[in-house]
Amino acid sequence: TALPIRGNPTRENYSSFEFFAVQSMDLTIQESRGTRSFNLSDVPTDASVGDLKHLIHKKNRKYLPIRTQIRLGPKEKGLNEKDALKVHGIADGSTVYLKDLGPQIGWTTVFLTEYTGPLVLYLIFYMRPSFIYGGGASAVPYSPVVHLAAACWSFHYMKRLLETLFVHRFSHGTMPILNLFKNSGYYWSFACYIAYYVNHPLYTSPSCCWSQIYVFFALFAISELGNLSSHWLLKGLRPPGTTIRRIPVPDSNPLNKLFNYVSCPNYTYETMAWIAFTGMTQTAAAGLFALFGFAQMAVWALGKHRNYRREFSDYPKRRRAIVPFLL
Amino acid sequence: MLAKSYLLIYNGFQALGWTFILYRGLLHFASSPSTKDFYEGFYTAVEYPLKIAQTLAVLEILHALIGLVRSGFMLTFFQVFSRETLLWLVASAGGPKIQTHYGIVAMVLAWTITEIIRYSYYFCNSLKWVPFVLTWCRYTFFIVLYPLGVLGELLLIGNMMPIAQETGMFSYRLPNKWNISFDFHVFLCCATLLYLPIFPQLYLHMLRQRRKIVGGGDRRVKGD
Numbered sequence: 001t002a003l004p005i006r007g008n009p010t011r012e013n014y015s016s017f018e019f020f021a022v023q024s025m026d027l028t029i030q031e032s033r034g035t036r037s038f039n040l041s042d043v044p045t046d047a048s049v050g051d052l053k054h055l056i057h058k059k060n061r062k063y064l065p066i067r068t069q070i071r072l073g074p075k076e077k078g079l080n081e082k083d084a085l086k087v088h089g090i091a092d093g094s095t096v097y098l099k100d101l102g103p104q105i106g107w108t109t110v111f112l113t114e115y116t117g118p119l120v121l122y123l124i125f126y127m128r129p130s131f132i133y134g135g136g137a138s139a140v141p142y143s144p145v146v147h148l149a150a151a152c153w154s155f156h157y158m159k160r161l162l163e164t165l166f167v168h169r170f171s172h173g174t175m176p177i178l179n180l181f182k183n184s185g186y187y188w189s190f191a192c193y194i195a196y197y198v199n200h201p202l203y204t205s206p207s208c209c210w211s212q213i214y215v216f217f218a219l220f221a222i223s224e225l226g227n228l229s230s231h232w233l234l235k236g237l238r239p240p241g242t243t244i245r246r247i248p249v250p251d252s253n254p255l256n257k258l259f260n261y262v263s264c265p266n267y268t269y270e271t272m273a274w275i276a277f278t279g280m281t282q283t284a285a286a287g288l289f290a291l292f293g294f295a296q297m298a299v300w301a302l303g304k305h306r307n308y309r310r311e312f313s314d315y316p317k318r319r320r321a322i323v324p325f326l327l
Numbered sequence: 328m329l330a331k332s333y334l335l336i337y338n339g340f341q342a343l344g345w346t347f348i349l350y351r352g353l354l355h356f357a358s359s360p361s362t363k364d365f366y367e368g369f370y371t372a373v374e375y376p377l378k379i380a381q382t383l384a385v386l387e388i389l390h391a392l393i394g395l396v397r398s399g400f401m402l403t404f405f406q407v408f409s410r411e412t413l414l415w416l417v418a419s420a421g422g423p424k425i426q427t428h429y430g431i432v433a434m435v436l437a438w439t440i441t442e443i444i445r446y447s448y449y450f451c452n453s454l455k456w457v458p459f460v461l462t463w464c465r466y467t468f469f470i471v472l473y474p475l476g477v478l479g480e481l482l483l484i485g486n487m488m489p490i491a492q493e494t495g496m497f498s499y500r501l502p503n504k505w506n507i508s509f510d511f512h513v514f515l516c517c518a519t520l521l522y523l524p525i526f527p528q529l530y531l532h533m534l535r536q537r538r539k540i541v542g543g544g545d546r547r548v549k550g551d
Contacts, residue, residue, distance in 0.1 A: 202502040284507035 025092035032074040032099040050081035066174055069099035104174035111164040114183050118191035119157040125195035126150045140201035145213050149198050149281050152220055167231050169238055194285045206282040216280035223273035226255040230266035247312050261324035263305040267297035268322055298322050335453050342446035344380040348373050349439050370426040381414050417487045430482030437476030466537040477526055488515050
């Protein structure tokens with residue numbers, strides 16, 4: 001059997017006694033939205049989906065491979081780039097559908113932008129600038145818990161930035177560029193909203209007792225560690241450069257025991273951290289942030305949980321998505 | 328099915344309710360000696376049935392939440408929330424200065440005709456028989472009603488802002504135990520800004536729906 005040779009065969013890639021002609025085919029490329037289509041000729045029969053994307057891009061510069069999906073039907077799932085076209089029955093004369101995902105941006109870029117904003121914005125409010133709080137605001141004494149809150153907040157977002165750079169592995173490299181503005185808008189607005197109240201000269205310290213601050217701070221610290229532990233475990237599940245999926249199970253870290261009870265303990269710990277921050281600062285805005293965050297993470301967790309259960313027939317039955325025993 | 332009967336009753340009741348509001352409005356128009364008398368007394372003429380019908384609409388949030396209807400929860404929530412705010416926090420709380428403004432007529436008239444068509448449409452839809460004229464109305468009247476309503480709403484919000492600032496109504500100030508504050512005047516400003524992105528989106532969406540369902544404006548003659 002001859003080895004498939006990509007690109008133009010030259011004297012160097014084949015033995016002088018074998019002549020392997022790369023057969024080619026003509027395809028019709030149809031836009032998945034709308035009715036425009038064009039012909040693409042000389043597509044190697046043994047090309048992959050990824051190769052096809054590059055050929056389409058050569059024909060039309062707008063269709064950068066990263067923003068396209070090849071589909072068998074206008075509303076079907078995008079084909080895996082590594083698959084050979086013929087595996088999907090794409091042959092000479094076939095019509096394939098091209099989905100334009102729009103301008104894309106890397107996940108890493110998005111995360112770094114999303115998280116740097118809150119870090120910087122909170123610290124600006126922390127300094128009580130006069131353009132926000134009026135003149136003399138920074139001279140008003142700070143409650144000790146306000147310093148603690150600034151430290152916690154900064155730790156949280158610095159941890160997120162470092163995780164983005166060193167821990168997380170993303171299964172799909174990009175997302176639509178509009179998400180950058182949506183996500184950043186959310187994070188940055190809430191950062192300003194919370195920072196405004198905690199750092200306000202008229203801020204009122206938690207009413208119960210000093211121990212309220214201690215207890216909730218401890219909860220915050222544990223939750224941050226728990227969240228980090230979960231991320232670390234999840235990273236270890238997936239070998240670098242792959243998109244392999246495995247059932248997560250607890251390791252020697254006691255904080256990871258939560259994996260026995262929920263599919264996404266990282267979200268559970270994250271929610272706990274924000275509840276702790278709210279209790280520590282007794283600030284309603286933080287409570288709203290915890291609530292909204294929980295609502296969104298619950299939706300994600302339920303999706304991930306459903307995927308796990310679908311993918312693994314032996315998935316532990318007692319596990320829930322995000323709240324042990326309940327949700 | 329119980330759900331279907333309930334929805335028939337709800338939509339039917341609302342369609343009749345809003346028709347009654349229109350009736351009250353027309354009665355008032357007929358008995359108004361001048362245009363000024365008309366728009367100054369309009370709110371008083373429709374206030375009670377309007378409050379009943381519009382406030383009942385919060386049920387629709389519940390319907391969307393439990394999946395009784397296909398509408399999305401978020402969209403329904405924002406729609407109903409904005410209506411209740413305009414009705415109770417602006418029109419009702421605004422006092423005579425707001426209630427005698429001609430913007431009230433624009434806003435309430437737009438709401439009334441839209442809702443009569445909308446609830447009748449849902450009613451007929453449940454019975455699986457929608458006369459095309461109703462569908463046509465649903466996807467045509469909005470072209471004028473939607474901008475008219477928004478104009479009325481913005482006029483009223485704009486006139487409410489100085490009142491909110493002076494009276495400090497619906498506002499909660501620092502310092503307090505939960506370190507939260509709410510400034511109604513700021514809220515009204517933010518609400519106004521939101522019209523900028525939201526109105527074009529919704530309007531264009533309806534126009535696109537219209538093209539799909541009703542076919543849109545002039546057709547090209549075949550063979551061109």
